[in-house]
Amino acid sequence: MTELLKGKNIVVMGVANERSIAWGVTKSLHNAGANLIFTNRQERSHKKLIKLLDDNQIEARQIVSCDVSDDASINTAFNEIKEEVGVIHGLVHAIAFANREDLKGEFSDTSRDGFLLAQNISAFSLVAVTKAAKELMTEGGSIVTQTYLGAERVIPNYNVMGVAKASLEASVRYLAEDVGKHGIRVNAISAGPIRTLAAKGVSGFNEKLGMVEEKAPLRRNVDQDQVGDATLFFLSDLSRGVTGEVLHVDSGYHIIG
Numbered sequence: 001m002t003e004l005l006k007g008k009n010i011v012v013m014g015v016a017n018e019r020s021i022a023w024g025v026t027k028s029l030h031n032a033g034a035n036l037i038f039t040n041r042q043e044r045s046h047k048k049l050i051k052l053l054d055d056n057q058i059e060a061r062q063i064v065s066c067d068v069s070d071d072a073s074i075n076t077a078f079n080e081i082k083e084e085v086g087v088i089h090g091l092v093h094a095i096a097f098a099n100r101e102d103l104k105g106e107f108s109d110t111s112r113d114g115f116l117l118a119q120n121i122s123a124f125s126l127v128a129v130t131k132a133a134k135e136l137m138t139e140g141g142s143i144v145t146q147t148y149l150g151a152e153r154v155i156p157n158y159n160v161m162g163v164a165k166a167s168l169e170a171s172v173r174y175l176a177e178d179v180g181k182h183g184i185r186v187n188a189i190s191a192g193p194i195r196t197l198a199a200k201g202v203s204g205f206n207e208k209l210g211m212v213e214e215k216a217p218l219r220r221n222v223d224q225d226q227v228g229d230a231t232l233f234f235l236s237d238l239s240r241g242v243t244g245e246v247l248h249v250d251s252g253y254h255i256i257g
């Protein structure tokens with residue numbers, strides 16, 4: 001896999017710590033020879049990222065701050081990236097957020113603000129960063145986001161985030177149509193449950209892990225590295241005929257009734 005992304009500039013959004021899906025992605029992309037550019041929101045995540053890169057001897061081409069709830073922050077981040085590298089070939093969107101109180105109990109109890117917050121950070125953010133990234137993808141490109149089965153089916157407690165992921169997956173299809181004519185592809189990975197900081201916010205998360213182990217065809221959970229390699233596939237030319245797709249990396253759990 002060494003040469004798959006050699007010389008390609010890829011932006012990775014969403015490394016919070018070593019458990020982040022975006023960190024699994026980072027390792028796969030690094031092994032494939034990519035030049036990596038990172039965006040962080042919180043200072044705490046920035047510090048963790050610096051240490052992780054250092055510990056793993058991975059060199060970042062650039063690290064910029066980006067809060068996807070703020071258009072000015074997105075513009076500044078992508079302008080800084082343009083100044084540094086000029087052209088980008090890929091973007092990994094691994095960002096979501098909802099209030100903890102909206103990730104338990106009944107979906108109908110979701111507040112208007114909670115609903116809009118989840119949509120804003122978890123779905124609209126892909127629309128906004130695709131628009132910004134497109135300007136830098138002058139040689140074509142590939143955009144990959146991270147979704148979950150809760151978009152397709154009712155998964156207990158996933159509630160407002162399931163609806164946000166449905167919106168994210170529909171956005172993948174509409175964006176794929178928009179940017180396809182510029183040689184840019186947009187796809188999503190639908191990963192099985194993985195214990196991360198964001199996952200901790202969802203009530204009953206351990207039961208989800210148990211269900212996959214018991215019922216999925218492969219009888220085991222997936223990890224960040226498996227999602228990383230599937231994301232690498234979407235970023236590389238191996239998937240050049242694929243866009244607007246949602247690929248399940250979930251040990252096959254989604255096919256079981």
Ligand code: NDP
Binds near residue numbers: 021097148195196197
């Ligand atoms: P993490 O908590 O590790 O990552 C979530 C990331 O979202 C953090 O880096 C966080 O940045 C970022 N983020 C939140 N709000 C903002 C914002 N306003 N602006 C910029 N960044 C923001 O969890 P995961 O790795 O699990 O999550 C990554 C993606 O994978 C999410 O879309 C999630 O829904 C999806 N996913 C997760 C699954 C799982 O079981 N873990 C399964 C399927 C999909 P910061 O820390 O700086 O705030």
